[in-house]
Amino acid sequence: MACWLYEGMLLFAVVFVAAWLFSTLGQMRSGIDPRRHLLIAFLALVVGIYFAWFWSRGRQTLAMKTWHIAVVDAQGRPLGQGRAAWRYVCSWLWFLPPLALLAPLHLGGRADAVAIAGWVLLWAAASRLHPQRQFWHDVLAGTRLVQAAPHR
Numbered sequence: 635m636a637c638w639l640y641e642g643m644l645l646f647a648v649v650f651v652a653a654w655l656f657s658t659l660g661q662m663r664s665g666i667d668p669r670r671h672l673l674i675a676f677l678a679l680v681v682g683i684y685f686a687w688f689w690s691r692g693r694q695t696l697a698m699k700t701w702h703i704a705v706v707d708a709q710g711r712p713l714g715q716g717r718a719a720w721r722y723v724c725s726w727l728w729f730l731p732p733l734a735l736l737a738p739l740h741l742g743g744r745a746d747a748v749a750i751a752g753w754v755l756l757w758a759a760a761s762r763l764h765p766q767r768q769f770w771h772d773v774l775a776g777t778r779l780v781q782a783a784p785h786r
Contacts, residue, residue: 702782727774728771
């Protein structure tokens with residue numbers, strides 16, 4: 635989880651710059667601009683490119699290097715771009731189910747946050763049900779996390 639939090643801090647910078655460029659070049663004036671859905675799709679694409687590029691090039695993002703974690707396919711080989719992109723798509727299972735269920739309910743910020751956090755905890759705990767304790771998005775994508783040797 636520490637790697638996940640560190641990755642979030644690094645992604646903040648990536649998303650900030652991408653959102654700034656999109657809103658500046660698109661001349662968005664406020665958060666209620668009708669193009670905000672395009673912005674969200676653009677940011678999801680940018681984050682997908684970020685992960686797929688790192689996973690397919692060196693098996694690790696910067697946060698994964700810090701914590702000595704690498705992602706490989708089921709046979710232990712580096713990921714190709716297609717499998718890396720598919721792993722990113724599958725990783726959205728951490729968030730999409732509660733978002734899809736909560737969208738029509740319009741419960742509000744706190745209730746939504748609790749429901750999403752609860753789902754994330756359940757999804758993480760479900761990895762304990764897998765024989766090798768893999769996260770289910772890795773199982774679906776045919777990938778796995780391995781301990782990586784520190785770089786010298």
